[in-house]
Amino acid sequence: MNPWNIVLGPPGTGKTTYLLNTVEKLFNSGVAPHELAYVAFTKKAATEALTRAVVKFDHDEDSYTYFRTIHSLCYFWQGLNKSDILDRKNLRAFSKGVGEKISSAWDGENLMALNSKGDNMLFLENIARNTCMDYKRAWQLANSDISWMHFDWFVKSYNNYKQTNFLMDYTDMLSGFLNMKNSPMLKALIVDEAQDLSALQWKCVHKLAQNVENVYIAGDDDQAIYKWAGADTDHFIKLEGNEIYLDQSYRVPRRVHDVALNIVSRIKHRREKTWIPKEEEGTVTYHKSFEHVDISEGDWLILARNNYLLTKVEEHVKNAGYFYTKSGKPSVTDNLIQAIKDWELLRKGKSIEAYRIKKIYGYMKAGKGVKTGFKTMKQADPEAFFNINQLKKDYGLMVDDIWHKCFDLLGNTNTQYIINGLKKGEKVNSSRIKMNTIHATKGGECENVILLTDVATKTYDELIRHPDNECRAFYVGVTRAKENLHIIQGRTKKEFRIMI
DSSP states (O other), X not given: OOOOEEEEOOTTSOHHHHHHHHHHHHHHTTOOGGGEEEEESSHHHHHHHHHHHHHHSSSOGGGOTEEEEHHHHHHHHTTOOGGXXXXXXXXXHXXXXXXXXXXXXXXXXXXXXXXXXXXXXXXXXHHHHHXXXXXXXXXXXXTOSSOHHHXXXXXXXXXXXXXXTTOBOHHHHHHHHHTSSOOOOOSEEEEESGGGOBHHHHHHHHHHTTTOXXXXXXXXXXXXXXXXXXXXHHHHHHOOSEEXXXXXXXXXXXXXXXXXXXXXXTOOSXXXXXXXXXXXXXXXEEESSGGGSOOSSSOEEXXXXXXXXXXXXXXXXXXXXXXXXXXXEESSOHHHHHHHXXXXXXXXXXXXXXXXXXXXHTTSOBTTTBOTTOTTOTTSOTTOEEXXXXXXXHSOBOOOSOHHHHOGGGHHHHHHHHHHHHHTTOOGGGOOXXXXXXXXXXXXXXXXXXXXXXXXXXXXXXXXXXXXXXXXXXXXXXXXXEEEEEXXXXXXXXXXXOOO
């Protein structure tokens, strides 16, 4: 077996492009699509690679059998079905059975709500298995206020529930694959986002790599921000093989690059690497508060280390009348805007389908905008067309005024917000202003980035104890900027200090 190729790619250096060019070379050397596995940590990265491969190469999508997340590959190889996997319904049943509130299950990408004691216990249970650590040791390291007896009881109950109901969770997909005698017969293996893999996922990678001549492991340990969720960054740092450096960034301008280097210099445990910014100078600006940044035009990405810190920002953006998305959810939905457009079509004498009218009725009060019993449009063929006069006559419509006088269920505040946004020329579908946590935006980029430096108390404590982890997080935040970086100074002493 040849030595592994370690592809080190700092922010914006084109790791995916390099890997797909490698795929092309492998195809040209005689490797068939089904003999090559391209696995990634996130579904987003795996999907992007598959989409680009379909466009770039002369193979249909079904040929790329192993272009997947690691979880998906393990799921596929074991021949599992959706009915084999613990879902929300199962989780609710288990939650009820043990008397512990649980918001969501581990989703394979370490993204899980931690809103209750039950959430924290389920998270810790998965962390233990993903880090290949015994439960008691994981519990001790977590320094939790949950007693060992209670956690041990929870773990046993959870495993018993899965066994009794013949169910697997996402972590079981990995361990199930490792317990199999066979693995895919591959000639080439490419692993992207390798810095975020857990110890259990690394075991899967090593199993996949058995007797494979061409292995490419790509990542950037400086962007390893999931250690809190089980990522074994040390494994990536210590990997040995042929090192391939991608040193030219096509995203990060010079001034933003300077800030990034200042942050990365504070990371003690890392692979040494150099990278070059793009030619543009870019800008870096400090602000005492978010309100001092003019976001009236252009595309913006607003980032915070902790989600609750975006609340004040959201309030300001909404009061200013700008449309936005927060954590991927739009402030004004496409359905609402379409309902507004459809309503105005009706008022102009046009006819539209019943299923679209049903959505309009959904924003009207029964007994005021539409007669009680007519909101669901049960009497009408969903595909049938109706005009406003027909609706008044046969389908309970009671009003015909402009939308914001008829959509009573929106409330005055939301109605005025939408009116202000439309007057400003805001486009709902463009999502020019996005808000999110640093972790949820990893892999993204934007012309203008606003970075909040305040952190939660727990995060600040982590910064003091393990500065490397928080430096990596803010390094990722800074390097999302393609042109302009705006740094918002902390309102308290609990902040991550960034120097220009």
